[in-house]
Amino acid sequence: MVTQAAGICGRVGDGIVGQEARVKAESAEAVETPYALWQRTVAARYADRSFTARNRSGVELDPVYAGLDRHGQPSEMPGQYPYTRGVYPIHYQYQPWMDLQIIGYGVPSQTRERMDLLLQEGGAKGYFDREAYNFIFDMPTSMGYDPDHPGVRGSIGDCGISVCKASDYEVLLAGKNLEKTTVSMVLNAGSPGMLALYLAAAKRRGFALDKLGGNVTNYIWDFFGHSGGTNFSPRGSYRLIADIAAYCAEYVPLWNTLTISEHNICEAGANNVQAVAYSIAAIIAVNEECVKCGIEPDSVVPRFGFHVRYGENFFEEIAKTRALRRVYAKINRERFGCKKSGSLQARIHAQTAGSLLTAQQPLNNLVRNAYGALAAVLSGVNGMTINAYDEALGLPTEEAVTLSLRTSQIIAEETGAVHVSDPMGGSFYIESLTDEIERRVFEIIDDIDARGGLIACIESGWIKQQVSAAAYQWRQEIESGARTMVGVNKYTNDEPEQFAVFQPDPEAARMAIEDVERHRRERDNARCTAALEALHAAAVDVNEGRAIGSVMAALVAAADADATLGEMQTVLHAVFGRNK
Amino acid sequence: MQDPAARSRVLLTKSFIDSHDRAIATIALALRDAAMEVVLIDYEQPEDVVSVALQEDVDVIGVSFMSGGQVETTEKIVAELARQGVPDLPIVVGGIIRPFDVPPLEAVGVREIFRGGAPMADVVATFERLSREYRGLSQGAEA
Numbered sequence: 029m030v031t032q033a034a035g036i037c038g039r040v041g042d043g044i045v046g047q048e049a050r051v052k053a054e055s056a057e058a059v060e061t062p063y064a065l066w067q068r069t070v071a072a073r074y075a076d077r078s079f080t081a082r083n084r085s086g087v088e089l090d091p092v093y094a095g096l097d098r099h100g101q102p103s104e105m106p107g108q109y110p111y112t113r114g115v116y117p118i119h120y121q122y123q124p125w126m127d128l129q130i131i132g133y134g135v136p137s138q139t140r141e142r143m144d145l146l147l148q149e150g151g152a153k154g155y156f157d158r159e160a161y162n163f164i165f166d167m168p169t170s171m172g173y174d175p176d177h178p179g180v181r182g183s184i185g186d187c188g189i190s191v192c193k194a195s196d197y198e199v200l201l202a203g204k205n206l207e208k209t210t211v212s213m214v215l216n217a218g219s220p221g222m223l224a225l226y227l228a229a230a231k232r233r234g235f236a237l238d239k240l241g242g243n244v245t246n247y248i249w250d251f252f253g254h255s256g257g258t259n260f261s262p263r264g265s266y267r268l269i270a271d272i273a274a275y276c277a278e279y280v281p282l283w284n285t286l287t288i289s290e291h292n293i294c295e296a297g298a299n300n301v302q303a304v305a306y307s308i309a310a311i312i313a314v315n316e317e318c319v320k321c322g323i324e325p326d327s328v329v330p331r332f333g334f335h336v337r338y339g340e341n342f343f344e345e346i347a348k349t350r351a352l353r354r355v356y357a358k359i360n361r362e363r364f365g366c367k368k369s370g371s372l373q374a375r376i377h378a379q380t381a382g383s384l385l386t387a388q389q390p391l392n393n394l395v396r397n398a399y400g401a402l403a404a405v406l407s408g409v410n411g412m413t414i415n416a417y418d419e420a421l422g423l424p425t426e427e428a429v430t431l432s433l434r435t436s437q438i439i440a441e442e443t444g445a446v447h448v449s450d451p452m453g454g455s456f457y458i459e460s461l462t463d464e465i466e467r468r469v470f471e472i473i474d475d476i477d478a479r480g481g482l483i484a485c486i487e488s489g490w491i492k493q494q495v496s497a498a499a500y501q502w503r504q505e506i507e508s509g510a511r512t513m514v515g516v517n518k519y520t521n522d523e524p525e526q527f528a529v530f531q532p533d534p535e536a537a538r539m540a541i542e543d544v545e546r547h548r549r550e551r552d553n554a555r556c557t558a559a560l561e562a563l564h565a566a567a568v569d570v571n572e573g574r575a576i577g578s579v580m581a582a583l584v585a586a587a588d589a590d591a592t593l594g595e596m597q598t599v600l601h602a603v604f605g606r607n608k
Numbered sequence: 609m610q611d612p613a614a615r616s617r618v619l620l621t622k623s624f625i626d627s628h629d630r631a632i633a634t635i636a637l638a639l640r641d642a643a644m645e646v647v648l649i650d651y652e653q654p655e656d657v658v659s660v661a662l663q664e665d666v667d668v669i670g671v672s673f674m675s676g677g678q679v680e681t682t683e684k685i686v687a688e689l690a691r692q693g694v695p696d697l698p699i700v701v702g703g704i705i706r707p708f709d710v711p712p713l714e715a716v717g718v719r720e721i722f723r724g725g726a727p728m729a730d731v732v733a734t735f736e737r738l739s740r741e742y743r744g745l746s747q748g749a750e751a
Binding site for chain 1: 622633675679681724729
């Protein structure tokens with residue numbers, strides 16, 4: 029049964045104004061209620077299109093329900109500051125989430141085979157008829173090392189693609205119209221150089237940089253998990269983030285330059301409140317760095333986004349997402365003076381929780397992932413990665429990857445969860461939890477400010493201690509049985525289970541190493557060396573606060589001159605320092 | 609023989625390029641709470657693990673793998689142990705250990721394999737036992 033929320037219920041374009049809105053309108057004509065504003069926005073933005081759905085019983089479902097909030101005021105509406113209820117007035121009914129299954133293993137030609145399979149299965153769908161791929165790189169690539177770097181051979185192509193030069197993208201994306209392809213690159217310290225490889229490859233193929241869409245996660249901001257000595261120094265990292273943001277704002281304006289990963293912080297062990305607070309603290313540190321470098325936040329912030337984890341606390345996951353959007357909007361507007369709506373709207377890519385996947389009874393993970401994905405959908409997210417159920421055993425099999433995609437498709441097309449935006453809005457429980465998470469997040473942000481800001485907290489080791497302590501506490505709860513993990517500490521069985529495990533190609537390492545060696549022999553080494561020297565000069569400038577954006581420009585030029593990822597990284601490390 | 613009264617000393621390590629350290633950081637805290645002395649480092653070259661193990665005079669080495677290199681790295685560590693004259697220094701591996709990794713790991717003499725979800729009490733007990741054995745205390749001597 030569908031009950032109408034007290035007061036305001038309206039349909040798009042039908043002109044019905046709810047009771048509450050009418051009362052308000054009568055008492056103070058000048059003040060437009062959130063609901064009336066929402067109606068006006070929807071009518072203007074979507075013309076006469078109706079978003080009213082009908083369930084199987086024939087009940088008409090409004091695209092959004094509203095009423096009075098916990099404090100007796102007319103409720104905030106989706107698409108309105110501070111965006112607790114979502115960044116769009118109409119969400120999935122107009123634009124479904126983008127499924128971005130993680131893809132990548134071996135050498136580029138091997139990953140390309142999997143991309144073609146994904147496309148054939150109905151995946152790889154981006155917004156507005158674009159194809160979308162979410163590339164994960166092997167650990168050497170992710171950290172910015174070439175396959176022939178000493179000591180990395182065993183990891184080549186093992187948990188992602190090995191990519192180290194612009195020409196690798198010519199294989200990976202052969203025949204693709206890059207203006208119609210969204211490329212997402214998930215990686216750590218290798219991010220600046222990797223973006224350069226892609227942009228150089230696109231340029232060579234004749235695509236205009238200002239038509240390219242995609243993102244680089246740019247996890248160089250992340251000192252919450254393990255980045256060891258591969259990341260730049262904390263101050264160097266945040267300077268590079270500003271440089272990349274400034275370059276892209278000018279030359280690659282559709283590119284999303286930074287993904288703050290609440291997901292990664294949670295996966296490293298933090299609880300939800302900590303993870304949201306640390307994510308916002310990272311945004312504050314980035315924005316402060318931009319301001320210091322003379323960059324207007326409104327020119328770069330709209331291209332920042334979030335990656336959020338959906339794990340074991342179904343309702344808390346939803347509340348934390350709503351709190352994250354609200355705090356982000358408030359911080360950017362009130363602390364950094366942002367005015368553009370794009371600077372205030374947290375766009376979110378969801379991922380289910382990898383750390384909850386168990387090697388024991390691995391099919392249980394399908395169910396865990398489905399609940400995580402449903403929490404994400406009910407939170408109102410823009411993109412979705414559902415992990416494969418067999419990832420605790422190894423790299424996913426093709427069957428498991430397909431089942432993840434089917435999970436998303438079932439939620440989208442069978443459950444009806446998409447008919448109403450922010451369907452949990454107005455729940456006493458969810459709204460109260462959202463407010464409480466917000467309150468606690470601001471407490472932690474105040475604490476970090478009092479400790480001198482995020483970078484100081486990274487440098488002192490305080491952040492890492494907080495995360496490790498939370499991870500240890502979680503583990504102790506599992507050990508004591510206070511927290512249940514089905515199949516691990518409860519409902520276990522001793523029957524040995526045999527599952528197919530994907531085996532990466534042991535030949536990938538040899539192929540990748542031979543390829544980079546041939547590349548170094550055949551390129552114009554004088555041109556490459558000159559480009560790397562120019563990169564060094566630009567890095568020195570930017571490190572000293574001059575010519576922000578010139579490092580990224582020099583990286584693209586170096587990539588175009590056939591410099592490898594590892595060669596560019598060596599230059600950047602020399603100037604921006606290494607972590608620890 | 610080493611001092612039997614001394615606390616167990618353990619080296620925990622993972623590759624400098626592997627960003628997943630939640631498990632090994634948690635195990636480090638659990639071993640510390642079990643009164644062991646824990647050295648936690650990244651390695652760049654597998655051989656470096658052995659030089660640190662010798663400098664720190666540890667009784668057990670634990671290596672965590674989440675993102676590749678399981679077999680190749682372990683083989684190199686074992687070879688270096690033999691080269692440095694400490695072939696009996698026990699190695700434990702943990703993390704994402706796939707079925708096809710197991711035979712080669714066992715072949716080089718890995719003493720125990722722990723995957724995600726393994727009870728922490730078992731992990732702690734294994735490190736304690738291997739440490740005592742390595743110190744020559746395995747023959748029923750209660751310290």
